[in-house]
Amino acid sequence: MLIRELLPLFEDVTTIVEVSENGKTLQEQLRAPEEATYRPYAPGEKMDAGTVVVAFVGPNPKAHTDTSAVAPALQELPVGGRALLLLGWPVPDLPYQRVLDELITAGCQVLQVIPLDHAVGDRAHCAVLAARVDRLAPLRSHLSDEPVVLDGAAPDLRALLRLTGEKVFSELLERPLRRKLAETADRVAEQDKRIRQLEKEVTTRDATIAQAESRLTRARNDVAKLQASTTFRVGATVVQGARRPGKAIVSVPVGLVRIWRKRGATGGPADQQS
Amino acid sequence: MTLRLSDAEVSKFWNDRHIRETDLKSGGHVSYDEATNSMFYLRRLSMLMDRIGLQNNPVAPLYLLDAGCGKGYFSRELAKFGHQVDGIDRSEAAITLCQELGGGPRYQQSGLAEWRTPWLYDAVLTVDVLFHIMDDAEWERATRNLASLVRLGGKLIIGDWGQDNDHVFGSYQICRGRDTYLPLMDACGMRFDGWEPYRFRRSPIGFYTFTRIG
DSSP states (O other), X not given: OOGGGTGGGSOSOOEEEEESSSSOSSHHHHTOOTTSEEEEOOTTOOOOTTEEEEEEEOSOTTTSBOHHHHHHHHHHOOTTOEEEEEEOSOGGGOOHHHHHHHHHHTTEEEEEEEEOTTOOTTSOOEEEXXXXXXXOOOOOOTTOOSOOOOSSOOOOHHHHHHHHHHHHHHHHHHHHHHHHHHHHHHHHHHHHHHHHHHHHHHHHHHHHHHHHXXXXXXXXXXXXXXXXXXXXXXXXXXXXXXXXXXXXXXXXXXXXXXXXXXXXXXXXXXXXXX | OOOOOOHHHHHHHHHHHHHHSOHHHHHSXXXXXXXXXXHHHHHHXXXXXXXXXXXXXXXXXXXXXXXXXXXXXXXXXXXHXXXXXXXXXXXXXXXXXXXXXXXXXXXXXXXXXXXXXXXXXXXXXXXXXXXXXXXXXXXXXXXXXXXXXXXXXXXXXXXXXXXXXXXXXXTTEEEOOHHHHHHHHHHTTEEEEEEEEOOSTTOOEEEEEEEEOO
């Protein structure tokens, strides 16, 4: 969901009260309706049931409001008043207990927590829809994108039994899962460490190979130059003649004449030196 | 009286059909050609989107069960939207093909009444599957099991016809109506949200939507 899609989930909004340094950081992002008054939070200033308290709560003091700063505004909300809290923590690492503490202390029911699109860095990762209540408001499905209803029938016993039952069983299942996640995270960290070590070793080996290749190239060049030198070729012709003395009387002079004719053709320092 | 196929015969019928027929026809309407079935699938997919909701989030994906997934069309399409999808089907041939095609969902060969998971689903959907369970007791076991897999506030979406009564079509289809579904679902703690026809080429079938409220 997008941030601008959140406020329309609350109907009959007359006043939006923002808790932040300047009191209007969120106004544009939320696309607050023109018919509603938008004002910063001022302690003691009267709020009614048409009020929505908004805040961007999170871990970075430069970008977010601290949870404790929102608490007074929540506590001043009258019954029927609502709260829209954007949370700046990534969902998998959400320390929701602080926010939940303040909401419960203020008598607010969490109606829905919605993950938000484009959640990176200090941006809002999810949004909490809550309302000040004096009795349990209708349970809202996490799949719902319909406007919030507060005055419907309270959840019946069967719903509450299901709710508490699901909580108890899911908590039991969470325990082994939490352990598995921790073990997996440890394994991944260990593997990352090993990968970094291996990468270092590969880099060292690459450097050694590069040096060896460079030496090999130099050696091959030296051999090529040596083989191209007149000294080597004269020597080779004489040695060949010595191996086959019967043919040497012809082959050695012919070979030497060939070398003489091609003198200077191969160039290079070896030739010049010889 | 029409001869009804037994549960085992129905399973064999579907496995053979998944082997024999083309991708969409095997799980879709056997009288339609591939192009018409393609429209039929898209129509139902868009109706599923209306029911499951148009929200998705890669960090907190919805957890969905496609019960009787056949060759996995809906599973794959829903996974493309970022949802985490389990697909189950009794047909070995269909599940093997699904696993070969991949595309994100996790597939298991299982009947609807037998599927177990420690995690409850945000939505369970069974598209035109339950009316192929000929045995009433097996149908009830399957329907109850699917309902039990839905978390509080989650949805159960069932493709079947919207008449009050039940009706047998041929040897391998029993459409169950509201008089059968609504009391059973109420007993399972599911609220009836409505039934909407597919409105596709005179099909009498549509989606029942139930939400778990207790």
